[in-house]
Amino acid sequence: MEILDILIIGGGPIGLNCALEAQKNNLTHLIIEKGTIVNSLYHYPLYMRFFSTAEKLEIGGIPFISPAPKPGRQEALEYYQGIARQKQVNINLYEKALKVSKTGDLFKVETSKAIYKAKNVIISTGFYDIPNLMNIPGENLPKVKHYYTEPYPYAQQKMVIVGSSNSAVDAALETYRKGAEVTMIIRHSEISKNVKYWVKPDIENRIAEGSINAHFNSELVEITEHTVIFKDENGQINEIENDFVLALTGYIPDFDFLKNSGIDLQGDCLNPLHHQETMETNVPNLYLAGVVCGGKDTHQWFIENSRIHSEMIIKNILYKDK
Incomplete structure (x- = not known):
């Protein structure tokens, strides 16, 4: 040998x-x-x-x-x-x-x-x-993805995107522009400082105008077949309708x-x-x-x-x- x-x-x-x-x-x-x-x-x-x-x-x-x-x-x-x-x-x-x-x-x-x-x-x-797993109920459902490739499969779908890194922000903007209804669940109080400087104003403006929903200081606690359940910054539990989850948590x-x-x-x-x-x-x-x-x-x-x-x-x- x-x-x-x-x-x-x-x-x-x-x-x-x-x-x-x-x-x-x-x-x-x-x-x-x-x-x-x-x-x-x-x-x-x-x-x-x-x-x-x-x-x-x-x-x-x-x-x-x-x-x-x-x-x-x-x-x-x-x-x-x-x-x-x-x-x-x-x-x-x-x-x-x-x-x-x-x-x-x-x-x-x-x-x-x-x-x-x-x-x-x-x-x-x-x-x-x-993937850095969330370890919550429902994370293994088929509608949950830990990798994002392109926006077209998510057209006209109710999307939840977990995270605020470059990949999460890109996915949020691209799926929104293909007609998805996008909600971001973000653990921190703002979009990550590591997001590309030419993209950061875009996502912040889309959130400010209400085109993309964003819940800061929040976390996903459960995923069901047709909904997601998350805890918001006030500690309240919320449930919203959902088709796909992109868990881009690193x-x-x-x-x-x-x-x-x-x-x-x-x-x-x-x-x-x-x-x-x-x-x-x-x-x-x-x-x-x-x-x-x-x-x-x-x-x-x-x-x-x-x-x-x-x-x-x-x-x-x-x-x-x-």
Whole structure:
């Protein structure tokens, strides 16, 4: 069995960047990706636009050319998948990493298709696969969705959208403009400050004029087949008619996978323990890269500020090999 210098778990932008950095330094490597290339981006809303400008999304020193000030999902898919083709990145798709274990100086990585051995492992799995559940009655009903792709299925429907993040705000505006009757249930007293600055006035104006109903300092307590029940800011229980619920309450990393790999999780945010300058975890030669480093605080890391992780990791691996 071949012993790889590096096995990378996750074929998102940061995982790809790690592979490019390994390739540049003649290190044998393989990416294991459970879906398609940049799988999380593929599952983003169809018409999503990034907060970042194109140059901040670049990896491997390869220019990202976009005619728009803020590139969209399709442009990003073309860019990152194009890099994988052009650079002939060594990547296995539709193969899920199941377990990482270590014996002596070598890692064994078991996947849905094979077993690999490697001197170093980089986990760059992001956080988009596991919804942050509300844990309320009715959350498992078919009308409840934790992901939003496009507005057309919701035309002329009574929508409840839970949350006030970028995804919730985009869904509220887009479904409203396709004829849905939209009600937002928001735990906080205002729309999230992280909402894209060019979108925030739009949602606030739609709420102010009454086109979109919004209940602040409120929370959903139950979902039934034809209604939702929520508690408002005065503590009163309300029930309204409803066809669909978009519970866009955020997503979390696969903490069980991290923990089972031997990584210590710390504090209320379950931050994976790692060295800030090398990205090495408490398990020697097991590294983290990208947004997975932030634990529950998924707003801490983005493509633009975690691209550097790949250089930090490869630099540390090369230093150890001297």
